[in-house]
Amino acid sequence: MIDNIALKMTGITKRFTGVLALDEVDLTVQKAEIHALLGENGAGKSTLMKILSGAYTRDAGSIELYGEPVDIQNPKQSENLGISIIYQELNLIPHLSVAENIYLGRHKMKNKFQIDWKQIHESASQLLKELDVEIDPQIKVGSLGIAHRQMVEVAKAISLNAKIIIMDEPTAPLTEKETENLFRIVRKLKAKGVTVIYISHRLEEIMNLCDNATILRDGRTINSVAVKDTSVDELIKYMVGRELKDKYPRVSKTIGDDFFTVTGLSSEKVHDISFSVKSGEILGFGGLVGSGRTETARAIFGLDKKLAGTIKIKDKVLTINTPKDAILAGIGFVTEDRKDEGLVLSMNIRENVSLASLKQLSQGIQLKLKQERNIATDYVGKLNIKTPSIEQISKNLSGGNQQKVVLAKWLISESDVLIFDEPTRGIDVGAKIEVYNIINSLAKSGRAIIVISSEIPELLGICDRILVMARGRKSGELLIEEATQEKIMVFATGSEKHVRGYKDEI
Amino acid sequence: MKFDAKGFVRPGRFNNSSNILGIMIAFIIMSLILSIATTSFLKPANLLNVIQQISINFTLAIGMSFIILLGGIDLSVGSNVALSGLIMAILMKQMMLPVWVSIVIGILVACLIGFLNGFMITFFSLPPFIATLGMMSIARGLAYTITAGQPIYTFPPAFTAITGRVFGIPLATILIMVVLFLIASYVLRYTPYGRSFYAIGGNRNCAKLSGISVKKIEASAYILSGFCCGVAAMILTSRLDSAVPTNAEGSELDAIAAVVIGGISMSGGEGSISGTLIGALIIGVIANGMNLLYVPQGAQRVVKGLIILLAVIIDVLRRRKKD
Numbered sequence: 151m152i153d154n155i156a157l158k159m160t161g162i163t164k165r166f167t168g169v170l171a172l173d174e175v176d177l178t179v180q181k182a183e184i185h186a187l188l189g190e191n192g193a194g195k196s197t198l199m200k201i202l203s204g205a206y207t208r209d210a211g212s213i214e215l216y217g218e219p220v221d222i223q224n225p226k227q228s229e230n231l232g233i234s235i236i237y238q239e240l241n242l243i244p245h246l247s248v249a250e251n252i253y254l255g256r257h258k259m260k261n262k263f264q265i266d267w268k269q270i271h272e273s274a275s276q277l278l279k280e281l282d283v284e285i286d287p288q289i290k291v292g293s294l295g296i297a298h299r300q301m302v303e304v305a306k307a308i309s310l311n312a313k314i315i316i317m318d319e320p321t322a323p324l325t326e327k328e329t330e331n332l333f334r335i336v337r338k339l340k341a342k343g344v345t346v347i348y349i350s351h352r353l354e355e356i357m358n359l360c361d362n363a364t365i366l367r368d369g370r371t372i373n374s375v376a377v378k379d380t381s382v383d384e385l386i387k388y389m390v391g392r393e394l395k396d397k398y399p400r401v402s403k404t405i406g407d408d409f410f411t412v413t414g415l416s417s418e419k420v421h422d423i424s425f426s427v428k429s430g431e432i433l434g435f436g437g438l439v440g441s442g443r444t445e446t447a448r449a450i451f452g453l454d455k456k457l458a459g460t461i462k463i464k465d466k467v468l469t470i471n472t473p474k475d476a477i478l479a480g481i482g483f484v485t486e487d488r489k490d491e492g493l494v495l496s497m498n499i500r501e502n503v504s505l506a507s508l509k510q511l512s513q514g515i516q517l518k519l520k521q522e523r524n525i526a527t528d529y530v531g532k533l534n535i536k537t538p539s540i541e542q543i544s545k546n547l548s549g550g551n552q553q554k555v556v557l558a559k560w561l562i563s564e565s566d567v568l569i570f571d572e573p574t575r576g577i578d579v580g581a582k583i584e585v586y587n588i589i590n591s592l593a594k595s596g597r598a599i600i601v602i603s604s605e606i607p608e609l610l611g612i613c614d615r616i617l618v619m620a621r622g623r624k625s626g627e628l629l630i631e632e633a634t635q636e637k638i639m640v641f642a643t644g645s646e647k648h649v650r651g652y653k654d655e656i
Numbered sequence: 657m658k659f660d661a662k663g664f665v666r667p668g669r670f671n672n673s674s675n676i677l678g679i680m681i682a683f684i685i686m687s688l689i690l691s692i693a694t695t696s697f698l699k700p701a702n703l704l705n706v707i708q709q710i711s712i713n714f715t716l717a718i719g720m721s722f723i724i725l726l727g728g729i730d731l732s733v734g735s736n737v738a739l740s741g742l743i744m745a746i747l748m749k750q751m752m753l754p755v756w757v758s759i760v761i762g763i764l765v766a767c768l769i770g771f772l773n774g775f776m777i778t779f780f781s782l783p784p785f786i787a788t789l790g791m792m793s794i795a796r797g798l799a800y801t802i803t804a805g806q807p808i809y810t811f812p813p814a815f816t817a818i819t820g821r822v823f824g825i826p827l828a829t830i831l832i833m834v835v836l837f838l839i840a841s842y843v844l845r846y847t848p849y850g851r852s853f854y855a856i857g858g859n860r861n862c863a864k865l866s867g868i869s870v871k872k873i874e875a876s877a878y879i880l881s882g883f884c885c886g887v888a889a890m891i892l893t894s895r896l897d898s899a900v901p902t903n904a905e906g907s908e909l910d911a912i913a914a915v916v917i918g919g920i921s922m923s924g925g926e927g928s929i930s931g932t933l934i935g936a937l938i939i940g941v942i943a944n945g946m947n948l949l950y951v952p953q954g955a956q957r958v959v960k961g962l963i964i965l966l967a968v969i970i971d972v973l974r975r976r977k978k979d
Contacts, residue, residue, distance in 0.1 A: 494925065496925045506866040
């Protein structure tokens with residue numbers, strides 16, 4: 151049995167500024183098995199895998215490969231040890247061909263100066279054939295769909311003689327058919343003796359594909375089970391570890407009349423979106439990644455050009471061409487990506503929280519710095535942002551606290567309509583509950599709230615109504631009483647009959 | 657306007673104030689060395705010379721600070737100074753317009769050059785480096801063309817008086833520098849407009865999402881830089897009492913150097929005008945010191961280059977440490 155162990159990680163601990171991401175995590179994976187790594191967002195799966203692939207270094211703990219202790223300090227080392235990771239956001243260069251991407255940095259040379267392109271194309275073609283994938287190795291990666299790009303990554307991993315391949319949520323962007331094809335290839339890898347560590351939220355997939363599963367929660371290993379001896383329910387229990395109702399606080403509130411109404415909104419990415427949000431209501435936006443939820447918000451907010459549609463607050467039709475127009479009209483957009491869009495990391499908390507309200511905080515041409523300090527101090531207290539001072543540079547805050555700074559920015563701007571895009575992504579469970587409380591209190595005060603989330607339990611837990619999108623269109627709408635995980639998934643996966651207008655589009 | 661104990665250091669930008677402290681110490685040490693190594697450095701006449709010598713670079717560096725805070729760059733400032741100086745000269749010397757009218761028109765032309773930079777950068781999304789590189793050549797070319805390469809000299813006393821001395825002190829020059837410094841510091845520290853520069857330089861996407869009109873502010877920065885060129889042209893032309901198409905050649909590099917030495921990050925979003933002032937002072941004092949020590953021109957350039965590199969290396973190391 152010992153001989154059969156491919157990877158053994160013991161007592162792995164990793165701390166980011168102020169946040170304990172991994173707390174003595176253990177993971178044991180057998181040779182040539184498909185091992186599921188499970189856990190909610192923020193449970194520590196990605197961090198653990200990044201340690202294995204050398205993107206992060208561990209603070210404590212040990213790693214053994216085939217019984218040999220190894221010390222992985224950087225990605226190159228990990229690659230040399232036969233470990234390959236295929237990230238959600240694939241690591242390919244779109245302008246280069248499939249073959250070039252596979253052999254990037256390892257070009258076969260004809261002589262000292264010339265690259266042997268013929269050889270490269272041939273071996274790439276051979277690799278892809280072995281995987282039963284029909285891709286022309288000379289085509290540019292940028293012209294491939296996401297499923298094919300994954301195959302290119304798999305081929306690259308094999309060309310690197312990877313013995314352990316980590317796949318981070320590979321099926322999230324795939325259609326059902328593409329998913330089946332991926333499974334076929336994963337099983338093929340297993341038959342070739344490759345060990346696959348498979349990260350996914352989709353438990354049915356795990357039951358169908360994997361041999362063993364390790365479950366993480368809040369940065370700890372909860373259990374390791376053989377898939378054939380367990381059930382989806384049991385896995386959920388391990389993952390969640392508590393009742394849903396504790397995770398998603400509800401408040402009693404009154405829902406008023408239609409407040410924010412969008413009719414027939416189209417942009418280049420979304421088509422004919424209509425919905426309304428009542429004051430005091432939390433409307434959820436469900437759907438798969440890339441279904442057009444964020445794009446809908448971007449079109450509303452004046453970030454993407456609107457091709458058609460009207461937006462109203464109460465009975466007033468709004469003209470929104472820029473984010474500035476949207477903010478002046480009373481709309482706030484808490485974006486998904488804190489670091490790219492939500493925060494100016496080089497600015498301190500005070501300067502970040504006031505950024506969308508500079509006009510309100512000025513008198514004539516002058517900023518009221520004292521009022522700015524007061525309001526920042528006030529919100530740091532209200533939202534329980536953990537920081538030594540409002541003058542702390544945002545870069546130095548933990549993810550959860552950064553997210554609260556972004557929230558504070560939009561709370562201060564006193565928007566009547568607030569759009570939250572994945573408001574709890576990548577923050578720990580405690581901070582999540584605080585974020586839900588903030589959203590609830592905003593709704594309670596009569597604002598109209600939209601929450602975009604890829605976590606269905608989150609939508610079920612905090613929303614009053616859920617709108618589901620698929621392929622850039624609205625595919626369904628469910629009252630919270632009738633909404634279930636399955637119904638949302640049916641709409642989201644766009645089992646085609648449910649997607650209104652999809653067929654016309656083809 | 658309120659001054660706190662730290663003078664003009666932005667409240668709470670502790671990182672920056674410590675940066676400023678660093679270059680301030682470097683500046684003081686340099687000054688100490690020079691006052692020991694030479695007998696004339698500390699003499700009032702020499703110090704006043706230093707101030708007069710840095711006035712043009714400091715004026716240009718103020719405009720450049722706004723642009724570099726946004727993560728941009730303006731290579732056209734030297735040419736702009738030459739062109740707008742010549743226009744002032746032509747207007748008052750050949751067209752006999754009143755001095756103040758000539759100055760105003762000259763500054764407006766400088767602003768127009770800045771506006772064209774801003775327009776190309778925001779409307780056509782040209783990289784600032786390319787847009788202003790093109791403008792650098794265009795403005796210099798125009799400067800040669802409008803005078804057929806000939807210098808214009810000997811201006812009305814009202815014009816040369818701008819850089820004249822009262823009891824040996826270049827009063828008006830100092831006054832212009834102080835006013836520009838105060839306004840620029842005030843804008844960056846106390847106005848939403850100034851705050852926007854830090855937001856855009858730090859994270860353009862976020863600034864836009866927070867309702868800041870990124871393009872308008874970007875364009876305005878280049879106009880501001882143009883304005884500073886116009887003012888610098890006035891000072892330079894007045895002091896030299898002549899305008900030639902080769903005036904201020906390479907002065908964009910000195911302005912960039914002052915900004916960078918002063919701690920404004922080339923990637924934007926961090927730094928202050930106080931830093932730029934000290935940056936300009938350091939460059940001025942080094943040049944002055946080397947002159948006093950009879951260092952040849954060639955070696956002076958080498959030293960200046962080394963100091964710029966050192967400043968950028970310090971910036972890079974500081975950034976790396978922070979990440």
